Amino acid sequence: xxxxxxxxxxxxxxxxxxxxxxxxxxxxxxxxxxxxxxxxxxxxxxxxxxxxxxxxxxxxxxxxxxxxxxxxxxxxxxxxxxxxxxxxxxxxxxxxxxxxxxxxxxxxxxxxxxxxxxxxxxxxxxxxxxxxxxxxxxxxxxxxxxxxxxxxxxxxxxxxxxxxxxxxxxxxxxxxxxxxxxxxxxxxxxxxxxxxxxxxxxxxxxxxxxxxxxxxxxxxxxxxxxxxxxxxxxxxxxxxxxxxxxxxxxxxxxxxxxxxxxxxxxxxxxxxxxxxxxxxxxxxxxxxxxxxxxxxxxxxxxxxxxxxxxxxxxxxxxxxxxxxxxxxxxxxxxxxxxxxxxxxxxxxxxxxxxxxxxxxxxxxxxxxxxxxxxxxxxxx
Amino acid sequence: xxxxxxxxxxxxxxxxxxxxxxxxxxxxxxxxxxxxxxxxxxxxxxxxxxxxxxxxxxxxxxxxxxxxxxxxxxxxxxxxxxxxxxxxxxxxxxxxxxxxxxxxxxxxxxxxxxxxxxxxxxxxxxxxxxxxxxxxxxxxxxxxxxxxxxxxxxxxxxxxxxxxxxxxxxxxxxxxxxxxxxxxxxxxxxxxxxxxxxxxxxxxxxxxxxxxxxxxxxxxxxxxxxxxxxxxxxxxxxxxxxxxxxxxxxxxxxxxxxxxxxxxxxxxxxxxxxxxxxxxxxxxxxxxxxxxxxxxxxxxxxxxxxxxxxxxxxxxxxxxxxxxxxxxxxxxxxxxxxxxxxxxxxxxxxxxxxxxxxxxxxxxxxxxxxxxxxxxxxxxxxxxxxxxxxxxxx
Numbered sequence: 001x002x003x004x005x006x007x008x009x010x011x012x013x014x015x016x017x018x019x020x021x022x023x024x025x026x027x028x029x030x031x032x033x034x035x036x037x038x039x040x041x042x043x044x045x046x047x048x049x050x051x052x053x054x055x056x057x058x059x060x061x062x063x064x065x066x067x068x069x070x071x072x073x074x075x076x077x078x079x080x081x082x083x084x085x086x087x088x089x090x091x092x093x094x095x096x097x098x099x100x101x102x103x104x105x106x107x108x109x110x111x112x113x114x115x116x117x118x119x120x121x122x123x124x125x126x127x128x129x130x131x132x133x134x135x136x137x138x139x140x141x142x143x144x145x146x147x148x149x150x151x152x153x154x155x156x157x158x159x160x161x162x163x164x165x166x167x168x169x170x171x172x173x174x175x176x177x178x179x180x181x182x183x184x185x186x187x188x189x190x191x192x193x194x195x196x197x198x199x200x201x202x203x204x205x206x207x208x209x210x211x212x213x214x215x216x217x218x219x220x221x222x223x224x225x226x227x228x229x230x231x232x233x234x235x236x237x238x239x240x241x242x243x244x245x246x247x248x249x250x251x252x253x254x255x256x257x258x259x260x261x262x263x264x265x266x267x268x269x270x271x272x273x274x275x276x277x278x279x280x281x282x283x284x285x286x287x288x289x290x291x292x293x294x295x296x297x298x299x300x301x302x303x304x305x306x307x308x309x310x311x312x313x314x315x316x317x318x319x320x321x322x323x324x325x326x327x328x329x330x331x332x333x334x335x336x337x338x339x340x341x342x343x344x345x346x347x348x349x350x351x352x353x354x355x356x357x358x359x360x361x362x363x364x365x366x367x368x369x370x371x372x373x374x375x376x377x378x379x380x
Numbered sequence: 381x382x383x384x385x386x387x388x389x390x391x392x393x394x395x396x397x398x399x400x401x402x403x404x405x406x407x408x409x410x411x412x413x414x415x416x417x418x419x420x421x422x423x424x425x426x427x428x429x430x431x432x433x434x435x436x437x438x439x440x441x442x443x444x445x446x447x448x449x450x451x452x453x454x455x456x457x458x459x460x461x462x463x464x465x466x467x468x469x470x471x472x473x474x475x476x477x478x479x480x481x482x483x484x485x486x487x488x489x490x491x492x493x494x495x496x497x498x499x500x501x502x503x504x505x506x507x508x509x510x511x512x513x514x515x516x517x518x519x520x521x522x523x524x525x526x527x528x529x530x531x532x533x534x535x536x537x538x539x540x541x542x543x544x545x546x547x548x549x550x551x552x553x554x555x556x557x558x559x560x561x562x563x564x565x566x567x568x569x570x571x572x573x574x575x576x577x578x579x580x581x582x583x584x585x586x587x588x589x590x591x592x593x594x595x596x597x598x599x600x601x602x603x604x605x606x607x608x609x610x611x612x613x614x615x616x617x618x619x620x621x622x623x624x625x626x627x628x629x630x631x632x633x634x635x636x637x638x639x640x641x642x643x644x645x646x647x648x649x650x651x652x653x654x655x656x657x658x659x660x661x662x663x664x665x666x667x668x669x670x671x672x673x674x675x676x677x678x679x680x681x682x683x684x685x686x687x688x689x690x691x692x693x694x695x696x697x698x699x700x701x702x703x704x705x706x707x708x709x710x711x712x713x714x715x716x717x718x719x720x721x722x723x724x725x726x727x728x729x730x731x732x733x734x735x736x737x738x739x740x741x742x743x744x745x746x747x748x749x750x751x752x753x754x755x756x757x758x759x760x761x762x763x764x765x766x767x768x769x770x771x772x773x774x
Contacts, residue, residue, distance in 0.1 A: 049501070
């Protein structure tokens with residue numbers, strides 16, 4: 001082997017195939033190279049980059065200064081906020097209201113307990129490798145019952161185990177979570193039933209399901225909430241009075257069930273006919289065929305769509321403020337009507353926007369993660 | 381023998397037969413639904429009697445008795461609830477159409493920029509999409525409204541374009557064009573241009589298919605649509621005068637005004653829906669395989685032709701169905717107007733009129749039917765378009 005030196009000096013000769021590797025041309029590697037290929041590859045690209053930088057320069061520093069540098073974090077009313085920036089003292093003072101609405105302070109431990117139960121119930125659904133998964137699933141199945149009794153109580157009076165807390169006292173993030181979780185839990189089974197009904201061979205059942213799905217999907221959620229708050233009391237016999245929150249929960253659940261049904265129908269349509277025929281050939285009846293063969297495959301395909309529906313549902317819970325419930329956004333609107341905090345609407349909205357964003361962004365990341373995990377076998 | 385087993389003459393119990401079961405099950409379901417409706421129907425009639433509300437649509441002819449801040453048709457408080465319905469409907473349609481128009485443009489631009497090779501721009505659009513679509517629309521509407529109504533008072537208006545546009549907490553004031561004599565000729569010229577353009581593009585296509593010669597359809601169309609009305613205007617001596625908004629006392633008089641409710645709703649609907657449309661456009665363009673671009677280049681097509689004749693037609697097939705549902709969502713979401721007091725269908729007819737007359741069932745049913753019809757109409761138009769661009773297979 002010849003003695004190779006990494007030089008490009010003229011006059012030096014190498015046998016064919018023995019030329020040493022040359023260093024890359026200057027400006028194609030490292031930071032400068034990255035800048036050249038990604039930001040300044042052509043004149044239009046450079047103009048775009050400069051425009052984007054200007055946009056960032058004119059947006060980020062003012063927001064940053066407003067939210068952090070110039071902001072006041074403590075105080076008892078807006079008069080304590082002397083500086084030009086945000087007045088986060090509002091959030092500090094009203095933090096509990098943002099989270100629980102008007103839930104009695106003595107009973108707040110019940111909200112924490114419910115939150116713990118909820119987290120323990122959600123974990124085994126989200127991840128399949130956590131310990132005691134089977135045991136936790138029992139908790140998940142019992143969630144509607146435990147959640148209901150923990151939050152609303154078992155009765156009023158001296159000897160009641162848990163004092164009743166009326167639903168108008170629920171509010172803030174608690175109410176948002178109650179509506180969101182109930183909607184999610186209820187809409188999935190109703191959606192599966194509606195999707196199966198729409199794919200059924202029975203004409204009357206199919207017609208009823210199609211009518212329901214298309215009707216609900218064709219109207220805004222607001223009109224359904226109006227219907228549940230104004231029309232439903234007229235539908236009930238005299239003396240029977242539904243809780244306002246319960247009516248709203250039914251409306252939200254039915255609304256998202258119609259969307260869920262369409263997502264699940266997409267999954268059902270993607271299952272090849274051979275699967276149905278094979279299941280029937282094995283002697284499985286309709287329900288066993290669905291439960292063991294079709295639905296597990298169909299639901300797995302449409303997990304991203306289901307999570308997207310959940311995200312939409314979670315965002316749509318904010319609409320209940322229009323029919324007079326104080327969810328997270330409702331509280332954000334209300335706290336700034338207090339004379340001490342009047343006019344601090346931007347701080348209030350910014351705070352709840354961050355909460356909503358964290359939940360929705362988290363759900364969408366989870367969906368992407370799960371999709372990647374489930375697709376391992378099919379990836380090209 | 382064999383036919384006997386196929387036809388299955390030996391049946392077990394009737395209850396085990398699938399067809400019988402289906403009939404029984406459906407009859408039962410139908411019966412339950414009918415009973416349910418009869419039950420709530422009788423309850424409703426009894427409750428309405430107790431409340432002293434008479435059913436029917438007579439209330440549509442009774443006077444509404446309240447003012448509406450923004451109306452496309454002449455309206456006064458003495459007009460009927462029936463007219464309120466149309467005022468609300470037109471307001472809903474105007475914000476929905478303006479929103480669809482702006483969201484499509486912004487969404488397509490964002491979707492294309494998301495695929496840009498420019499790292500900074502691509503990341504910026506990524507965060508635009510992720511932030512905007514993960515915050516409830518209602519919150520965004522309320523936020524933009526809060527921003528707009530904290531603008532300065534009319535006396536300290538923000539002025540631009542040389543004192544012709546005034547922005548303040550009451551809205552955006554603009555000069556209003558007023559048509560003079562001979563304005564009709566300009567409209568006629570525009571209509572003529574709009575008729576000529578499709579004929580020309582068809583003829584150009586025919587000629588290209590027959591002879592291979594191309595014709596600059598796009599630029600000729602632009603020249604026709606802009607040029608003909610301009611020519612007509614020049615002939616008639618530009619018969620358009622402007623009514624400028626002027627500060628009189630505490631408020632502006634004259635001109636056109638975009639109210640903050642409209643601007644907030646329209647802007648929030650646009651940026652929110654555009655975030656979704658951007659993702660749809662990005663996915664649609666990425667769905668066209670890179671081999672198509674390479675094949676077009678190897679045939680010698682220019683990059684602009686490749687985009688227009690190879691990539692776009694294929695991407696549109698993926699884009700149009702989800703885009704349709706975004707248009708529907710935008711139209712339905714425009715009902716959130718009620719939160720900021722923009723007088724759309726739900727907040728005027730479905731809100732104030734409902735509270736005044738108490739005709740909850742009739743009003744909510746009419747409102748729902750209107751949204752259903754709008755949804756069906758948009759679906760039909762987009763399905764027609766989708767059929768036109770769909771892949772024609774043998």
